[in-house]
Amino acid sequence: MTPRPPASLEIAALSHRYRGAPGYALDDVSFAVRPGERLGLLGPNGAGKSTLMRLFCGYLAIQARPGRPPGETKVAVGGVDVARDSLRARQQIGYLPELVPLYTELRVREHLGFRARLKGVGRRQRDAEIMRVCELTGLASMLETPIQQLSRGYRQRVGIADALLGAPPLLVLDEPTVGLDPNQVLDIRGVLKGLGGAQTLIFSSHILAEVEA
Template identity: 70%
Template sequence: MSDARAPASVEVEGLTFHYPGAEDPALREVAFRVRPGERLGLLGPNGAGKSTMMRIACGYLPVPRRRGTKVRVAGLDVATQSLAVREQVGYLPEQVPLYQELRVREHLEFRAAVKRVRRRARRAEVERVAGLAGLEDMLETPIGRLSRGYRQRVGIADALLGSPPLVVLDEPTVGLDPNQVQGIRTMLKNLGGAQTLIFSSHILAEVEALCDRIIILSRGAVVADETVSAALASDTLSIEWGRPSSGGGGEGDAIRGAAVQACLEQAWSRFDAAGPLEVELSVVGDRVQATVVSGPVALDELAAAIGAESLAAGLPLVRLEPGRRRLEERFAVVTGFREAPERAKGGRS
């Protein structure tokens, strides 16, 4: 086994998978690609098919023999080259299998031997992955005496042995305390580029922090496949104006709010047949704030129009930026948990 290998690509086409005796398929016509070095978050409700997808990609479940079905890792066919695929993969399953009677070092050295890490390199490799997983002080501790969080770390260290081109982690931070989670997140983020990472997590803030891209499964089917930035993007602009030098309080706030409303309407009128303006307006201290829905208008074009009209009206802009939604909102909508929220809560003109 070479010390450094290029990160792996993953290709999945037309994948439908049934467990024996199950009425419904665990996966339905799943198709996606992962570029070498990419960090992919595989998301979905419980029972959506995430773990099944991971096990198939790692060669632990068979690829169904169906016309049009293809699963490849690093260009290798998982159906016909399963052993070669497994040599490319470091895998942390949802339930970590560990030898309770072995010390952490013994377990990792045994696993390194199974993964064909060269004998002379094993000790250094065990210490390397122990350092990445925060196990330096636990190497001589029997696994049976470890807390759940430290056992999870042993599983992560195991997955990293031999620097596999593809690292697949199923709920890697389950059982870790907040400080441990932060350390593991930093380590996983640093894998990007050198190794391809696919991981599943119900902690969506973790996915936002770590991933380049997400795939969301629901009832075994892909319902979203997009970059994290696209998943978080909103069709709103968040805007704030300061007080003009001649501005006053009280009635002046109402006048200034009306001036901002007129400015927004003038900007909106530049776009023919754009429909009604949707805006939520408020006065907070000496600032006027607004959230505007772009609707059919390109966000950057609307921002430019609002900037120009604010300048013409003598309204000092202090903030003009795209809105941002939480990944939880996107997840809830595409998995059918709830409908897309109303675009605006405030008044319409």
């Protein structure tokens, strides 16, 4: 019998409290996401969605809640413990934060080439990988366009293309349609639907219709 692959993301008894805050931003969160599944995190602004994503993406330290048994809290990406091996866990994640960090003085091709190099995409594979993610996100005709000349919707596409570089098994998108006009929202929805089921997708929104779509 073929062994079952590890969950793309497994979280158990996760809590987080910011220094000086009167209460917990997250309180005893537990869930698992299997390979190929899609999960939408729905909640109002300030509900803790971004905090949760930063924790399992390795950008915030995992905390042990006082009074709980040692080892009760668990955060694992593809079977890799985020607290023990954050770098290896992050290598399995394509992450789009709510505020997309872009080098706006660069052209789309230059920006993605730089990001691909940082992610360890080999020089010989880099051009093909850039074209692959640009075709997925509708950017193939924009490769030589300076990012500063792009609309907000197309800048968001560049951020999604960045997250897709290297084909990470887990794609994490924090509010991917925030601040976009209705037509741009529809465009980004189309991009996400076109990704297929090869990757596990986790995204957040404060709008119910976005999660249902």
